[in-house]
Amino acid sequence: MFKNVLKEVVDNTEGAVSSILMGFDGIAVENYSKQDSEFNAEDIAMEYGVILGQIKQAAESLKVGVTREVAIQAERMTAVIRLLNEEYFVAVMVLPGGNQGKARFLMRTRANKLLENLS
Amino acid sequence: MFKNVLKEVVDNTEGAVSSILMGFDGIAVENYSKQDSEFNAEDIAMEYGVILGQIKQAAESLKVGVTREVAIQAERMTAVIRLLNEEYFVAVMVLPGGNQGKARFLMRTRANKLLENLS
Numbered sequence: 529m530f531k532n533v534l535k536e537v538v539d540n541t542e543g544a545v546s547s548i549l550m551g552f553d554g555i556a557v558e559n560y561s562k563q564d565s566e567f568n569a570e571d572i573a574m575e576y577g578v579i580l581g582q583i584k585q586a587a588e589s590l591k592v593g594v595t596r597e598v599a600i601q602a603e604r605m606t607a608v609i610r611l612l613n614e615e616y617f618v619a620v621m622v623l624p625g626g627n628q629g630k631a632r633f634l635m636r637t638r639a640n641k642l643l644e645n646l647s
Numbered sequence: 648m649f650k651n652v653l654k655e656v657v658d659n660t661e662g663a664v665s666s667i668l669m670g671f672d673g674i675a676v677e678n679y680s681k682q683d684s685e686f687n688a689e690d691i692a693m694e695y696g697v698i699l700g701q702i703k704q705a706a707e708s709l710k711v712g713v714t715r716e717v718a719i720q721a722e723r724m725t726a727v728i729r730l731l732n733e734e735y736f737v738a739v740m741v742l743p744g745g746n747q748g749k750a751r752f753l754m755r756t757r758a759n760k761l762l763e764n765l766s
Contacts, residue, residue: 567711575705579698583719586694592686593722600702603712629748 529645530558534618537634538562543626548573549618549642552581557616557646565621567605573619576600576607580617597636599628610635612643648764653679653737656753662745667692668737668761671700676735676765684740686724692738695719695726699736716755718747729754731762 534547538560546569548559554574561569580598587595598609608631609619618639620631653666657679665688667678673693680688699717706714717728727750728738737758739750 567709572709572711575709576702579701579705582698582701583695586698587719587721590686590691590694590721590724592691592724595719595721597718597720599716599718600706600714601716602706602709602714605709605711 533638533642534560537620541627541631543623545621547620551616569621572607608632616646649677652757652761656739657681660746660750662742664740666739670735688740691726727751735765
């Protein structure tokens with residue numbers, strides 16, 4: 529079921545190559561890759577996942593509320609990340625020039641479906 | 648001159664309330680606020696600025712290239728951040744429902760103007 533959602537998001541986002549559902553403990557629940565890529569979604573999600581924990585804490589101390597989404601755009605890859613709950617997040621890797629906005633939209637609208645199956 | 652660009656970005660982005668040009672050392676060069684807000688742009692930029700440094704390092708170790716942009720969307724405030732060079736970044740604070748895409752576009756197209764005056 530997770531795989532279907534991860535595939536749906538990637539296949540319907542121009543420039544997206546992979547997606548992953550991961551716990552903040554760095555353990556992947558499921559992932560999907562559309563094509564071979566020099567970048568491994570799990571490596572990226574693990575590295576950024578550690579930083580997400582710090583962003584969550586910073587947002588709390590700033591009183592701006594719960595962190596919903598983080599996008600990190602680097603020269604060769606953008607990671608669009610949606611925080612699902614205290615334990616899990618989902619990330620989509622998008623190539624330069626891809627449609628980040630579509631990835632955000634699809635993850636936002638599919639978040640509940642993922643959450644239902646995580647609890 | 649910095650003030651003009653910071654003001655231009657905020658005034659032309661729906662939902663934007665403030666912007667700031669800051670060094671990675673946490674020292675603000677200039678800032679602009681359109682309206683009084685319970686959130687202080689400098690506090691937010693300082694907190695997130697520390698994390699930006701870690702994102703830069705993570706991106707380098709992942710070999711995805713130089714980090715260009717980071718967006719952090721929390722319940723009550725979104726920070727759209729453009730990394731200008733090794734020393735400085737510019738951030739725009741946008742209220743929920745505001746136009747993040749416009750903020751990104753304006754910062755991207757004004758980045759060179761800021762950079763010219765930072766060197």
